Amino acid sequence: MAEKIGVYICHCGTNIGKTVDCKAVAEYARLLPNVVVARDYQYMCSDPGQEMIKNDIRELGLTRVVVASCSPLMHEPTFRRAVESAGLNPFLFQMANIREQCSWITENRELATARAKVIVSAAVMRVNFNEPLQVQKVPVNPNVLIVGGGITGIEAALQIADSGKKVYLVEKEPTIGGYMARFDKTFPTLDCAACILTPKMVSVGQHPNIELLSYSDVTDFSGYVGNFTARIRRRPRYVDEDKCTGCGQCEQKCPLSVPSEFECDLGKRKAIYRPFPQAVPSTPVIDREHCLYFTKGVCKVCQKFCPRGAIDFEQEEKYVDVQVGSAILATGFDLFDASRIKEYGYGRLPNVITSLEFERLTHASGPTAGKILLKNGKPPESVAIVHCVGSRDLNYNEYCSRVCCMYSLKTAHLVHEKTEAKVYEFYIDMRAFGKGYEEFYKRLLHEDVTFIRGRVAEIADVPQNPSEKGKLIVVAEDTLLGIVRRVPVDLAVLSVGLEPRRDVVQVAHTFRISRSKDGFFLEKHPKLAPVSTAGDGIFIAGSCQGPKDIPDSVAQGAAAAANVLSLVDRKEVELEPTIALIQEESCSGCKICIGLCPYNAISFDETGNRAVIAAALCKGCGVCVAACPSGAIEQQNFTGPQLLAEVEAICAQ
Amino acid sequence: MNRAYDKSARLVCGALDIDLAELNDWNCCGASAYMAIHELRAHLLSARNLAIAEKEKKDLVVVCPACLTTLTKTNHYLAEDSRFKRTIGAGLKAANLQYWGSVKVRHLLDVIVKDIGESEVKARIKRKLTGLKVAPYYGCQLTRPFGEIDDKEFPTILDTLLKWIGTEPVNFPLKAKCCGGLLMMTNEDVALGLNRNLLDCAQQNGAECIATICPLCHMNIETYQGDVNKMFGTNFRIPALYFTQLMGLAFGFSRKELGINEELIQSQGVLEKHLEVIR
Numbered sequence: 001m002a003e004k005i006g007v008y009i010c011h012c013g014t015n016i017g018k019t020v021d022c023k024a025v026a027e028y029a030r031l032l033p034n035v036v037v038a039r040d041y042q043y044m045c046s047d048p049g050q051e052m053i054k055n056d057i058r059e060l061g062l063t064r065v066v067v068a069s070c071s072p073l074m075h076e077p078t079f080r081r082a083v084e085s086a087g088l089n090p091f092l093f094q095m096a097n098i099r100e101q102c103s104w105i106t107e108n109r110e111l112a113t114a115r116a117k118v119i120v121s122a123a124v125m126r127v128n129f130n131e132p133l134q135v136q137k138v139p140v141n142p143n144v145l146i147v148g149g150g151i152t153g154i155e156a157a158l159q160i161a162d163s164g165k166k167v168y169l170v171e172k173e174p175t176i177g178g179y180m181a182r183f184d185k186t187f188p189t190l191d192c193a194a195c196i197l198t199p200k201m202v203s204v205g206q207h208p209n210i211e212l213l214s215y216s217d218v219t220d221f222s223g224y225v226g227n228f229t230a231r232i233r234r235r236p237r238y239v240d241e242d243k244c245t246g247c248g249q250c251e252q253k254c255p256l257s258v259p260s261e262f263e264c265d266l267g268k269r270k271a272i273y274r275p276f277p278q279a280v281p282s283t284p285v286i287d288r289e290h291c292l293y294f295t296k297g298v299c300k301v302c303q304k305f306c307p308r309g310a311i312d313f314e315q316e317e318k319y320v321d322v323q324v325g326s327a328i329l330a331t332g333f334d335l336f337d338a339s340r341i342k343e344y345g346y347g348r349l350p351n352v353i354t355s356l357e358f359e360r361l362t363h364a365s366g367p368t369a370g371k372i373l374l375k376n377g378k379p380p381e382s383v384a385i386v387h388c389v390g391s392r393d394l395n396y397n398e399y400c401s402r403v404c405c406m407y408s409l410k411t412a413h414l415v416h417e418k419t420e421a422k423v424y425e426f427y428i429d430m431r432a433f434g435k436g437y438e439e440f441y442k443r444l445l446h447e448d449v450t451f452i453r454g455r456v457a458e459i460a461d462v463p464q465n466p467s468e469k470g471k472l473i474v475v476a477e478d479t480l481l482g483i484v485r486r487v488p489v490d491l492a493v494l495s496v497g498l499e500p501r502r503d504v505v506q507v508a509h510t511f512r513i514s515r516s517k518d519g520f521f522l523e524k525h526p527k528l529a530p531v532s533t534a535g536d537g538i539f540i541a542g543s544c545q546g547p548k549d550i551p552d553s554v555a556q557g558a559a560a561a562a563n564v565l566s567l568v569d570r571k572e573v574e575l576e577p578t579i580a581l582i583q584e585e586s587c588s589g590c591k592i593c594i595g596l597c598p599y600n601a602i603s604f605d606e607t608g609n610r611a612v613i614a615a616a617l618c619k620g621c622g623v624c625v626a627a628c629p630s631g632a633i634e635q636q637n638f639t640g641p642q643l644l645a646e647v648e649a650i651c652a653q
Numbered sequence: 654m655n656r657a658y659d660k661s662a663r664l665v666c667g668a669l670d671i672d673l674a675e676l677n678d679w680n681c682c683g684a685s686a687y688m689a690i691h692e693l694r695a696h697l698l699s700a701r702n703l704a705i706a707e708k709e710k711k712d713l714v715v716v717c718p719a720c721l722t723t724l725t726k727t728n729h730y731l732a733e734d735s736r737f738k739r740t741i742g743a744g745l746k747a748a749n750l751q752y753w754g755s756v757k758v759r760h761l762l763d764v765i766v767k768d769i770g771e772s773e774v775k776a777r778i779k780r781k782l783t784g785l786k787v788a789p790y791y792g793c794q795l796t797r798p799f800g801e802i803d804d805k806e807f808p809t810i811l812d813t814l815l816k817w818i819g820t821e822p823v824n825f826p827l828k829a830k831c832c833g834g835l836l837m838m839t840n841e842d843v844a845l846g847l848n849r850n851l852l853d854c855a856q857q858n859g860a861e862c863i864a865t866i867c868p869l870c871h872m873n874i875e876t877y878q879g880d881v882n883k884m885f886g887t888n889f890r891i892p893a894l895y896f897t898q899l900m901g902l903a904f905g906f907s908r909k910e911l912g913i914n915e916e917l918i919q920s921q922g923v924l925e926k927h928l929e930v931i932r
Contacts, residue, residue, distance in 0.1 A: 342807035458806075462826050462854050 010044035010069035057086035068096040089132030096123035125649040133577040140226035141325035150178025152542030153330035155557030161209035175279035188440030205280040225537030236315035238286035243310035246282025250302035267367030333543040336390030343458040380490035391497030401497030498547035579618035586632035593624035657912025661897035699727035704752040718794035779905030785927040788860035792870040818903040892920035
């Protein structure tokens with residue numbers, strides 16, 4: 001019996017309608033074989049649009065449906081649901097993309113209309129061969145993996161744990177807290193970062209539902225939505241977390257001091273250390289690279305003095321496997337390396353510092369106990385704050401790092417508050433977009449800060465007149481006055497931008513998610529699915545997706561938590577049935593497909609001498625289908641007859 | 654004076670077993686200024702040299718950063734812009750030439766440091782220039798705009814070479830700043846000011862002489878010192894020497910062979926303090 005096909009052409013407002021003559025396309029479709037009805041409508045995805053399809057299925061007895069509209073990414077599920085609710089198997093529906101692949105790529109109405117006809121006819125020919133497929137349901141493991149213990153990961157972990165679900169929080173560093181733990185004050189309210197962060201860190205450490213795995217990282221992540229296995233590498237601390245009470249005796253007695261990473265090398269720490277006193281967990285780690293026992297075989301002073309016998313030099317790296325149903329990546333960012341911009345002299349000129357170094361200088365428990373001092377120990381008489389270091393610059397990062405304008409204003413405020421110095425801000429544009437931000441900018445305008453609009457060309461140490469002697473000379477074109485200014489200062493603070501973390505490629509690979517052009521993790525939809533990824537059950541939050549300030553990071557952490565909880569409470573998820581199937585009788589047992597499968601979904605059945613695909617693991621990427629030399633693998637909904645019909649229709653034009 | 658660059662470069666290359674062959678029937682690169690007058694013709698001038706080099710199956714080594722920039726720019730455009738390539742190709746065809754893009758363009762300094770290397774250079778040292786304080790002056794074009802040789806803003810490749818031959822390169826923050834170039838002809842005041850800054854910076858940092866890698870820089874900084882002194886009431890007498898001249902001295906060539914007696918500001922006194930023969 002011939003199929004009865006309904007074809008629906010969407011105008012998508014003017015997105016398609018402006019360049020494609022949708023009426024003409026519908027008229028054309030009506031003449032194609034087996035098509036019994038073809039209509040065009042303003043918005044097919046709207047309620048009336050969907051109703052139209054459902055009615056036709058019921059009244060005309062349609063057996064196949066084609067919708068020509070946008071890319072299937074967004075609305076394929078919408079139309080599949082509509083078709084299903086009218087009693088048709090959802091896989092008897094075919095979507096044709098006449099927006100991204102047609103109307104958006106030309107302004108020529110005639111060509112666009114012709115192309116739309118080709119795309120529609122290909123979909124119509126193909127849908128004849130679509131087969132009904134059954135969706136498989138799998139249970140969702142309620143446990144959640146969160147990678148990254150900065151403010152974003154902390155927020156997400158607490159939200160989820162408070163709802164009663166188990167959270168594995170993995171942090172690479174010896175402590176959670178991330179960058180925020182190193183900040184002094186936070187803009188625009190100037191509340192102390194530690195005061196608002198450390199209580200949350202303590203909650204994480206004490207929460208019965210959170211298992212904190214610090215000094216660890218995820219090396220492998222396999223499985224599928226609802227049922228993942230994460231392999232976590234636990235680096236040896238050489239201190240037994242269960243025995244240690246965090247008394248700090250070992251740190252006091254350790255004879256070796258080395259530069260502290262937490263203090264940007266401005267202060268010292270011991271070879272056995274906690275990055276800062278409020279670290280969570282409070283268990284110290286032994287820095288194997290410096291520790292006298294590990295380098296010279298002598299010392300063991302910490303072991304001698306530990307009242308609990310918690311020091312264990314024999315500890316080894318170990319791997320733990322945890323089962324989770326979903327994961328949130330909150331891996332954060334790296335700061336731009338200012339030494340890359342040679343003309344700013346960072347690393348060469350001693351009083352050119354980064355904004356993070358400034359945070360440590362001005363922090364009450366930092367290396368100078370909160371005093372803003374030059375390298376010679378004197379307070380500065382003048383300070384330049386340089387915006388957009390590594391940001392909005394085609395040589396480095398094209399994007400705006402979003403947080404620097406505001407934290408630069410905070411820097412200016414703190415310098416003003418703590419010293420007598422004259423403050424200059426060199427900016428390109430002042431971006432004060434958040435709640436209370438513009439007001440903060442206005443406040444600074446009244447605090448006697450000199451704002452100079454112009455990107456800094458260089459920071460020089462070669463004086464051209466006596467007033468520049470012994471100073472750093474900040475050179476910039478003042479674009480409001482149209483002149484080049486040379487401003488002599490004692491201290492230059494570089495407001496460095498935010499970059500993807502240096503291990504971003506590896507993490508993206510481990511979790512099989514994509515990255516955007518700027519290198520950060522790619523969200524599923526920039527507006528409507530900002531914390532989802534193309535990988536079902538894997539979410540991203542905070543600055544690993546792009547530069548964000550603390551309010552936005554916390555909001556995303558909570559948003560990712562809500563997404564996860566929604567998934568967990570569904571209890572089961574549907575798996576796409578569009579996976580690869582092996583036709584046993586044709587499989588020659590060559591094993592080519594096994595090595596190629598990116599999801600480790602194919603194994604080998606020795607007794608039957610053939611490859612076997614684990615349906616739940618298969619993502620339907622099609623690699624094995626293309627590679628199989630015997631043509632023994634077929635992908636559901638992408639079968640030979642379907643694809644050939646599609647190609648034939650295109651070639652016939 | 655530029656003859657001295659030519660002489661010393663050839664001698665040093667000979668000593669290092671670099672086989673230099675003068676390009677047959679080469680033409681002027683347009684000295685970077687021609688680009689501003691007629692860009693396409695300027696590129697054609699470069700392309701002709703590149704095409705001849707390709708025909709002779711050679712890479713191009715230049716000692717002048719202006720030639721380097723012009724030739725490299727043409728090479729880049731040809732590789733990136735197919736329409737440009739067709740236009741240039743048509744021009745070359747009129748001269749019975751063609752260019753496929755295989756020629757590499759290098760500065761001699763780059764070749765000596767990266768290809769020949771430290772041990773080869775050091776093996777040829779016959780005299781030490783121990784303690785000679787030199788300001789390494791790169792000028793603006795060696796690394797800009799492409800940055801293929803070294804960091805664009807703060808290169809160190811010449812510092813490295815100067816250390817190999819026993820001299821002491823001083824901190825010279827203006828090492829990659831402009832000497833004024835052809836502004837010396839059109840806007841002398843500005844150019845003299847720039848040279849004053851360079852000389853002042855070299856002197857402040859204790860340099861006894863300035864090492865150059867560019868004939869134009871060399872001319873401005875050396876020949877115009879008298880004018881700088883006149884204009885600013887200064888009293889600079891800092892000799893400038895091509896890096897190849899300093900190398901040649903270390904390799905044991907005579908000052909006469911290297912053209913060291915030809916400059917306006919004599920370097921004899923400075924050099925004699927430091928030259929010691931290795932026995």
